[in-house]
Amino acid sequence: MGDINFNIEYNRKMKLIDSLKSEIAILVEKREYLIKDKKPFLESKYMMTIGKHEKERLEIEIEVRALKRELSIRRAALNRGEKVTSEEIKEVLKKELRLWQNKINEYANQIKKSELFLKLPRMDVEETKEFKSLYKKLVKRLHPDLNEFNEKSKFLWLRTCAAYKDGDLDELRTLICIVQNEEEDENYLEKNLLLIDDKINELQQIFHNINNQIEELHSTFPFTIEKEISSIIWIKNKVDEILENVNMLKNNREKLQVVLSEFL
Known part of the structure; x- marks a missing residue:
């Protein structure tokens, strides 16, 4: 009777x-989608509709x-009875406005990247559905927080991460075939209920941590303007x-240029 109860509890x-692994895999895929796909898409859309005007401003x-x-500078020099050259002023401005110029360069780079990103080919609905499904299965089998990690699983997991980042559906198809041809080792817990309880607690903590990360993402830019950026009126x-x-x-x-012209 004891063995039966043990086996029921174990199962x-x-x-x-x-x-828990399945639920975590869903959350991991959702988090990665938000970070690697939706975030750059929303940022790109913002830069190409609003950001380019902010750059001009x-x-x-x-x-x-x-x-x-x-x-x-010119007024101060005049009050001191000194002369200041245009070259000297340029050097002062170059140093003092360097950080602002860096902001301009950053905007320019973001706009360029956004333009390229929005031109990238995107998967259709069915391919996207398959892509997400395959990734979740691979997360469940290979993610280091969910499974025993060895050199082979590490290699496969790195390939999985690279394929997800690149949107490589064919690579995910290949990887799922490799993983499905190998038996998943569930014997590492050795039917030890204490070890199993530890694993359950660990997985529950991982679930909560990832869920919190997703909530935090939703509270930051550009997710805070996700609805607005789809509104033509808001834009x-x-x-x-x-x-x-x-x-x-x-x-x-123009007014400043007129005033400065009196010094030249």
Whole structure:
């Protein structure tokens, strides 16, 4: 009777372990999808609709800052009865505005990457469904947090991660064939209920950790504007607001240029 009860409890807990692995695999796939696919897509869409206008605003804002600083330097020199050359001013501005120029370069790189990303070929609905399904199966069998890890499984897991990152459906198909041809070793727990309980606790903690990571992702940019970035009206309002600022900055730039012309 004791053996029967032990086996029932053992089987119940092994099913729980299998269920937890399946749920974790779903969460891992969801997290990776958010990080490696949805996040760059939303960022790219933002950069190509709004970010490019923010770059223009930043460029003019830097010009205005440079003109204001030049005016300040020339007035200070005039008050001291000294002369300052244009080359000296350029050197001062180059140093002081370096961080701002780096921001411009960063924007330019992001826009270029976004343009390339949005032009990449994308899988159709059926291929995407298969891709996600295969990845979840591979996570369940190969993820180092869910399984015993050796050199072979490590090699296969690294191939899996690379295939997911590259969107390589054929590689995932190959990997699932390799994994399915090998027997999954479930004997490492040796029917020890204490070891099994430890494994269940470990898997439950992994589940909660990944779930928290996903929730945290949803609370950060660009996921916080996921709904808005699909709205043409929202995008137009944001762009109009930026362009209004751009026009104000252009007016300031022209006024500063007029004042500076008196020093030349």
